[in-house]
Amino acid sequence: MSRRSVPRRVLGAVLSWGLVVLLVRVVVALPEHCPVVDRDDLIASAFDAVGWLERNQNPDGTWLYRYDAAADEVIDDYNTVRHAGVTMSLYQAHTAGIEGALEVGDRGLEYAVANLVRHDDWVAFEPRSTRVTTGAAALLVAGLVERRLATGDDRHDELMAALSRFLLVHVEPSGAVAESWDRRSERPRFGLYSPFFTGEVYWALASMHLVFPGQGWDEPAARIGHYLATERDAAEGYFPDLPDHWAAYGMWVTAMWPDHDTPTRPMSDAQVAYVERQAGLGSIQTRWESQRVDDVPRHLLRGRRTLGAGLGTVGEQLTGLWQVAVADERLGHLVEPLAERAVCVAGMVVDRQVTEAEAQEHYPDPGRARGAWFQFDITQMDDQQHALSAVLLTLPILDRSEELP
Amino acid sequence: VTGSAWLVAVALVAAVNPPRLAPALPALGADSTSIRRRAGARPGSGAVAVSMAGSGLAAMVFVALAWSSNWLLDAIDVSAATMRVAAGLVLVGAVVRDVVRRPPDPDPALAGWGAAIVPVAVPFVVRPEIGVLAISVGAVEGTWVVLAASAALVGLMGLAASTPAGKLPTHITRWASWLSTTLVAVVGVALTVEGIYAV
Numbered sequence: 001m002s003r004r005s006v007p008r009r010v011l012g013a014v015l016s017w018g019l020v021v022l023l024v025r026v027v028v029a030l031p032e033h034c035p036v037v038d039r040d041d042l043i044a045s046a047f048d049a050v051g052w053l054e055r056n057q058n059p060d061g062t063w064l065y066r067y068d069a070a071a072d073e074v075i076d077d078y079n080t081v082r083h084a085g086v087t088m089s090l091y092q093a094h095t096a097g098i099e100g101a102l103e104v105g106d107r108g109l110e111y112a113v114a115n116l117v118r119h120d121d122w123v124a125f126e127p128r129s130t131r132v133t134t135g136a137a138a139l140l141v142a143g144l145v146e147r148r149l150a151t152g153d154d155r156h157d158e159l160m161a162a163l164s165r166f167l168l169v170h171v172e173p174s175g176a177v178a179e180s181w182d183r184r185s186e187r188p189r190f191g192l193y194s195p196f197f198t199g200e201v202y203w204a205l206a207s208m209h210l211v212f213p214g215q216g217w218d219e220p221a222a223r224i225g226h227y228l229a230t231e232r233d234a235a236e237g238y239f240p241d242l243p244d245h246w247a248a249y250g251m252w253v254t255a256m257w258p259d260h261d262t263p264t265r266p267m268s269d270a271q272v273a274y275v276e277r278q279a280g281l282g283s284i285q286t287r288w289e290s291q292r293v294d295d296v297p298r299h300l301l302r303g304r305r306t307l308g309a310g311l312g313t314v315g316e317q318l319t320g321l322w323q324v325a326v327a328d329e330r331l332g333h334l335v336e337p338l339a340e341r342a343v344c345v346a347g348m349v350v351d352r353q354v355t356e357a358e359a360q361e362h363y364p365d366p367g368r369a370r371g372a373w374f375q376f377d378i379t380q381m382d383d384q385q386h387a388l389s390a391v392l393l394t395l396p397i398l399d400r401s402e403e404l405p
Numbered sequence: 406v407t408g409s410a411w412l413v414a415v416a417l418v419a420a421v422n423p424p425r426l427a428p429a430l431p432a433l434g435a436d437s438t439s440i441r442r443r444a445g446a447r448p449g450s451g452a453v454a455v456s457m458a459g460s461g462l463a464a465m466v467f468v469a470l471a472w473s474s475n476w477l478l479d480a481i482d483v484s485a486a487t488m489r490v491a492a493g494l495v496l497v498g499a500v501v502r503d504v505v506r507r508p509p510d511p512d513p514a515l516a517g518w519g520a521a522i523v524p525v526a527v528p529f530v531v532r533p534e535i536g537v538l539a540i541s542v543g544a545v546e547g548t549w550v551v552l553a554a555s556a557a558l559v560g561l562m563g564l565a566a567s568t569p570a571g572k573l574p575t576h577i578t579r580w581a582s583w584l585s586t587t588l589v590a591v592v593g594v595a596l597t598v599e600g601i602y603a604v
Binding site for chain 1: 481482483484486487488490491494495498512513514515523524527528531532533534536537601602603604
């Protein structure tokens with residue numbers, strides 16, 4: 001045996017360890033940054049986001065849609081579904097006690113009411129296009145349900161029902177949801193689906209059953225929920241499964257339905273399995289995003305940080321799923337990890353929001369920057385919408401953790 | 406990460422791949438009269454003692470890594486799920502390495518009981534892919550799984566060393582080795598997917 005080459009053999013082993021440790025650390029197991037936040041941080045962040053939506057609301061109730069800070073330029077565009085989404089988020093903010101949110105949301109609602117499409121016994125929300133989306137009506141319904149639950153004000157009950165009847169027209173027997181109504185042919189565009197609207201309609205109808213039990217909104221909602229859990233990804237060609245924060249909202253509300261209890265649980269086993277899969281999708285997105293910093297070489301490995309809207313939707317998804325896990329004992333094992341991921345997202349959201357000082361120092365128009373989330377110097381109103389919702393919906397998680405011994 | 410204790414325990418043993426090491430083990434410790442005296446007069450008993458001692462040392466390293474895994478992951482801000490992905494990918498990489506490289510030689514080795522350290526512990530058993538796996542298993546399934554797998558490993562290494570060189574048909578060790586490699590490849594992919602979709 002050759003003793004002289006033993007050190008080389010050991011050196012080879014040490015080098016292989018070094019190489020593997022280096023590759024693991026640099027390529028796979030990057031540090032995950034989850035800024036620590038408390039309740040006050042979240043409230044302050046939500047307050048700033050609502051402030052942005054208040055300052056940047058037009059007299060007709062619409063909002064500044066997209067702003068390029070580098071050029072100090074407002075980009076002329078608009079999106080009806082996102083208008084309804086922002087309105088909904090503002091009502092969530094009112095529920096959470098953010099002062100002024102209700103008034104800003106109500107001005108957005110006035111714009112929607114002024115731009116309704118009427119047909120047969122239903123109404124929908126679309127100011128211009130011949131493509132009347134189910135998404136806009138669904139988010140308007142979800143927002144109005146939020147408003148009603150928070151204020152007790154029943155003046156929009158008929159509007160909610162009429163919008164929901166529009167949604168029903170688009171629900172197929174399978175539970176699939178046509179993405180829009182064609183104004184020219186006056187028919188739903190069956191066979192055309194949106195990655196987002198199906199979950200939005202599910203949430204809207206499930207919410208209607210929560211507020212108006214006994215009116216029959218639960219059957220179509222349950223049908224859509226079953227479709228989402230069992231068929232949607234395969235039928236509509238999503239692989240891997242589509243991370244769907246709207247479906248998470250819908251399942252959350254479904255888990256709260258008052259007239260269902262064991263053994264007729266509102267959540268089927270298939271939906272429970274779906275929630276588990278969705279929780280995994282939200283979690284990997286959180287871990288990936290928490291590894292992103294914009295310095296070289298990190299962004300070469302993980303890409304640039306996502307949009308405020310992108311990060312916000314992950315937060316909405318995780319918080320919605322957390323609520324389902326809290327409500328349904330079959331998902332109890334997900335409560336703690338989902339809470340951890342959701343709080344991580346909220347920390348990132350707060351950390352990436354433009355503060356007042358940053359707005360004054362770095363942006364040409366501080367009023368359009370403060371409280372917003374930018375990517376490549378551009379912010380869009382749905383960045384504020386989703387980030388605001390994510391922050392607000394994390395509050396119950398922090399509250400619950402404080403209640404626990 | 407939910408984990409599967411028995412599967413990762415088997416994978417940990419399979420990743421060491423005692424059948425692949427078997428041809429290199431019987432020659433170890435044969436030059437030492439003290440080992441032969443302590444281990445008994447039976448042919449190959451010295452190699453068995455050296456192999457079990459070396460894998461026992463390696464087992465201590467794996468158990469220490471598993472035991473400190475949570476502290477270690479906290480210190481480097483890495484979640485158990487991400488570490489699981491890393492473990493899976495490193496296992497797959499190790500499989501590729503094992504496929505393209507021939508099995509290790511017994512030489513060079515330290516003399517006598519020193520052969521338990523080089524080459525049995527290093528580089529035969531204390532390999533980086535197994536270290537990374539031990540950290541992941543320790544963080545998810547628990548240190549006891551690594552402890553149990555390590556105990557089985559020590560026994561299997563002794564068994565592998567107990568076969569006199571040339572007595573066991575080559576195709577049997579080769580098939581056993583391929584079986585282990587295939588299992589590790591499958592588990593590596595499974596761990597990667599599990600880590601990706603972990604909550």
